Amino acid sequence: MKAKIFFITLAVEDLGRSLAFYRDGLGWPTEGIVGQEFHDEVTGADGTIVIFTLDGGLLLTLYERANLAKDASLPPGPPSSTEFSLGIPAGSREEVDQLLAQARAAGATLTAPAHMRPFGVYSGYFADPDGHLFEIAWNPGQSGQ
């Protein structure tokens, strides 16, 4: 199996709230809510979705939790923040702190102050409006992220 992931779908409770957080708060590029015309007769899922095209072509999509559950033919599970995290690169220690502050201003929750990890990465986490975890990280040993 090709070792490739080309999209990340986040389950959200309120598509408009999450669109505002990522587009207006973080400044990420999107055409907004699309796919309203699609309904899957097999699963019952609606196609309404928000797609962000990230650097490198990776897609981040926002999809209502009830639709993701239908799309995957599973019952909706409880919200849980410790299933995964997504890493956002920063170019310096100061930028980590700045970006965390930007996320908080946009409506994120900071779980703790950023700090230097024992493996040499300075990072801190924020939780988006649905509790999904992001880690903003600066690795002094790498550049060009």
Added chain:
Amino acid sequence: MKAKIFFITLAVEDLGRSLAFYRDGLGWPTEGIVGQEFHDEVTGADGTIVIFTLDGGLLLTLYERANLAKDASLPPGPPSSTEFSLGIPAGSREEVDQLLAQARAAGATLTAPAHMRPFGVYSGYFADPDGHLFEIAWNPGQSGQ
């Protein structure tokens, strides 16, 4: 904030089990379990982790749920399959079915047979040993994924 995600961390219950699933079952490249020497005195998290380097440089890391929770300064939440899904590309309808069968043979659960979605993508989901969702998808309108 730069619109970039450079790693995806999955919370897992058993690092060895998940390593076997992704490395031996799916065939994804990794150096195995690393970082055992690191312990974060601030959070109590151990650094023990598995890192897969995917096409395009995106990193997929496996991290014990208890460590992710400590690392993010949150209490561990319940497992929940409908928080997110990750998309794996396929080159044809047949390949979608073949890759889902490969995942099942490796220990994944298929939630339903693949089918053609109303927006023109043929896809099906599998859940990894921790219930994390992946969607294997073929989009006839695109190539080179």
